[in-house]
Amino acid sequence: MSTVSKYNRIAPIYELIDLPLEFFFFREWRKEALSGLSGKILEVGVGTGRNLKYYPAGCRVIGIDKSERMLRRAQEKAESRKNITLYPMDAERLEFPDNSFDYVVITFVLCTIPDPVKALKEMRRVLKPSGELIALEHVHSDYPIVDFIEHLINPILFFLLGDHATRHTVKNIEKAGFTIKEAKKLAFKDVFRKIRAKP
Structure with missing residues (x-):
C-alpha cells in the first residue's frame, strides 16, 4: 500500500494517533x-x-498535500482564514515557478516522502x-541506544504510516543544496529537531 493510500485511510483518526505528542x-x-x-x-x-x-x-x-482526504480535513480549518489556499500536489513535483516563496515550512513530513532529497531540491527551487x-x-x-530503538520501531511505523524513523534528515537537507543555519535539539535527545536552512 502506498504512503498516500495509508494517509487517506487514517485521515479520520490521524489527529488522535499522535495526540499526546501534539x-x-x-x-x-x-x-x-x-x-x-x-x-x-x-507549507x-x-x-x-x-x-x-x-x-x-x-x-x-x-x-499542499498528496493525500486528498488529509487535505479535506485541513480545508475545514482553513475555511475561516482568507489568507490560506490549499492544493493537492506532490512534494517531489511542485507546480510553482522558481523563487516564489519567502518561506517553505515542513513539519514531520520528510520522514514520509519517498525521495526526500528530490522534494527538498524542489523546495529550494521555489524559495527566493x-x-x-x-x-x-x-x-x-x-x-x-536511541538509534537501536529507532531501528526497532521503524518497520512498524513504516507499515502503519509510511514513516521512516531512521532518515538522516539534516544531511538530506544539505544534500539538496541548503546551508543549515540551525539544527536545534528539541526532545528525546536529538530525535526531534527544529532546522532552519537557507537556499
Whole structure:
C-alpha cells in the first residue's frame, strides 16, 4: 500500500494517533516556529492543517498535500482564514515557478516522502534566494541506544504510516543544496529537531 493510500485511510483518526505528542510537545514547537513569519509561505505536507492556526494573519499561506482526504480535513480549518489556499500536489513535483516563496515550512513530513532529497531540491527551487526553509522533524539519532530503538520501531511505523524513523534528515537537507543555519535539539535527545536552512 502506498504512503498516500495509508494517509487517506487514517485521515479520520490521524489527529488522535499522535495526540499526546501534539499536546505535550508539537503545539508549542509549531507556535514558536511559525507565529513570527511573514510574506508568502509554502507549507509542504499540510496534512490535516494543524499548523494553520499559528500563521500570522498578515502572511499569504499556500499549503499542499498528496493525500486528498488529509487535505479535506485541513480545508475545514482553513475555511475561516482568507489568507490560506490549499492544493493537492506532490512534494517531489511542485507546480510553482522558481523563487516564489519567502518561506517553505515542513513539519514531520520528510520522514514520509519517498525521495526526500528530490522534494527538498524542489523546495529550494521555489524559495527566493533570500528565503528560508523551516522544518520540525524527527530524525536519525546519533545516540546508540536511541538509534537501536529507532531501528526497532521503524518497520512498524513504516507499515502503519509510511514513516521512516531512521532518515538522516539534516544531511538530506544539505544534500539538496541548503546551508543549515540551525539544527536545534528539541526532545528525546536529538530525535526531534527544529532546522532552519537557507537556499
